[in-house]
Amino acid sequence: MPTFKKGVPITTTPPAGGAIEVTVTPTTLIPSGVHHFQLVVEDDSGNQSDPVVATVTVKDTIKPTAIITAPTQVQPGQTFVLDGTKSSDVAPGVVAKWIWTMVD
Numbered sequence: 001m002p003t004f005k006k007g008v009p010i011t012t013t014p015p016a017g018g019a020i021e022v023t024v025t026p027t028t029l030i031p032s033g034v035h036h037f038q039l040v041v042e043d044d045s046g047n048q049s050d051p052v053v054a055t056v057t058v059k060d061t062i063k064p065t066a067i068i069t070a071p072t073q074v075q076p077g078q079t080f081v082l083d084g085t086k087s088s089d090v091a092p093g094v095v096a097k098w099i100w101t102m103v104d
């Protein structure tokens with residue numbers, strides 16, 4: 001369950017070392033954006049391969065949920081509040097913008 005730090009190699013060995021989980025927790029988030037992971041393998045004689053690099057884009061593609069709370073009826077001339085504060089996104093995403101439109 002390694003936590004990757006930029007520029008710090010993590011060495012794994014057989015039998016399970018051929019694949020590695022990139023563990024992310026709320027305190028060790030990999031920020032959104034394009035990241036590169038490099039692999040060099042070494043044989044049992046100490047010869048090292050040329051490096052290969054994988055490009056991984058971290059991107060939130062999950063839609064937030066809009067929730068509107070409003071009075072169902074108001075008197076003419078009365079101001080009222082449309083409340084969108086119960087809207088949410090799946091963490092670590094947050095609602096960043098409320099876009100209000102009177103439709104009809």
Ligand SMILES: [Ca+2]
Nearest residue numbers: 060062089093
């Ligand atoms: Ca989201």
